[in-house]
Amino acid sequence: MRVYDTKHFLKILFSLHKSDTLKILFPSMLLMAVYSYGVQYLEIEYLHLTSNSKVSNVGMIHSLLGFVLSLLLVFRTNTAYDRWWEGRKLWGKLVNDSRNFAIKINSILAEDRQSAYQIARYIKYFPHFLAKHLSKESTRLALDEDYSEIENSLKNHGPSDLIALLSHKLYQLKREGKITDTEMLFLDTQLSGFLEVCGGCERIKNTPIPYSYSSFIKKFIILYVLALPIAYVINLGYFMIPLTVFVFYVLMSLELIAEEIEDPFNNDENDIPMETIAQNIERNVHQIIVGKK
Numbered sequence: 001m002r003v004y005d006t007k008h009f010l011k012i013l014f015s016l017h018k019s020d021t022l023k024i025l026f027p028s029m030l031l032m033a034v035y036s037y038g039v040q041y042l043e044i045e046y047l048h049l050t051s052n053s054k055v056s057n058v059g060m061i062h063s064l065l066g067f068v069l070s071l072l073l074v075f076r077t078n079t080a081y082d083r084w085w086e087g088r089k090l091w092g093k094l095v096n097d098s099r100n101f102a103i104k105i106n107s108i109l110a111e112d113r114q115s116a117y118q119i120a121r122y123i124k125y126f127p128h129f130l131a132k133h134l135s136k137e138s139t140r141l142a143l144d145e146d147y148s149e150i151e152n153s154l155k156n157h158g159p160s161d162l163i164a165l166l167s168h169k170l171y172q173l174k175r176e177g178k179i180t181d182t183e184m185l186f187l188d189t190q191l192s193g194f195l196e197v198c199g200g201c202e203r204i205k206n207t208p209i210p211y212s213y214s215s216f217i218k219k220f221i222i223l224y225v226l227a228l229p230i231a232y233v234i235n236l237g238y239f240m241i242p243l244t245v246f247v248f249y250v251l252m253s254l255e256l257i258a259e260e261i262e263d264p265f266n267n268d269e270n271d272i273p274m275e276t277i278a279q280n281i282e283r284n285v286h287q288i289i290v291g292k293k
Contacts, residue, residue, distance in 0.1 A: 080258035127278030
């Protein structure tokens with residue numbers, strides 16, 4: 001996720017980055033400028049149309065379509081941001097669950113530090129495996145032997161396999177009498193919370209916006225912009241060229257931004273910083289269990 005200072009308005013205004021829509025849409029904007037010029041030449045220079053021409057009436061219909069398009073884009077961006085925000089809330093829940101679980105384990109296994117350290121390994125590595133599972137890649141730094149050992153023991157579904165190992169360890173401690181039935185009940189609830197976070201993230205990841213809806217909006221935007229110079233070039237002349245390019249840039253930028261944030265687990269600049277959150281969880285769990293920074 002790209003970190004920025006909201007107070008530096010001018011820096012944000014003039015900065016470009018790899019996901020900036022201006023860089024992505026620039027070739028299409030050039031084509032739209034050429035198209036607008038072609039419409040201007042055809043209607044004014046070749047056909048010699050005036051403001052009394054019936055073509056100018058297209059602007060009335062165009063205004064109504066603009067209102068419909070604005071409603072569609074508002075719904076599109078709100079839906080995409082809701083998916084991003086839901087993913088962020090799930091990762092926030094994972095932070096809280098990890099801390100609470102570590103605090104409980106640290107108190108319950110105060111006399112068995114070796115078991116507490118082993119469980120802490122599972123807790124602090126779970127967010128990394130979840131991030132890798134969701135994005136199909138991991139940006140985790142400073143890999144250690146413990147992490148590699150656990151990773152090699154996971155075969156199918158990394159997060160679920162890790163929780164299974166953790167659950168097996170807890171029930172082993174329960175059979176040994178180191179964890180009571182009541183304590184096990186609370187810990188089991190926390191384990192379910194880890195998998196609920198994983199399932200919620202998978203629901204967002206595996207349920208994209210319906211293709212027909214996304215395709216319809218793109219086609220609607222293109223047709224709307226293509227009709228723009230036809231409707232207004234008679235009155236605006238050459239000024240219609242930059243206006244058409246600007247309208248195309250604004251509308252398509254909204255669609256591109258919505259496409260990027262509707263799947264917040266791809267490690268893009270505007271996605272949820274999963275590995276950063278995972279590293280914070282790892283440090284917090286280590287401080288709770290070991291007591292060192």
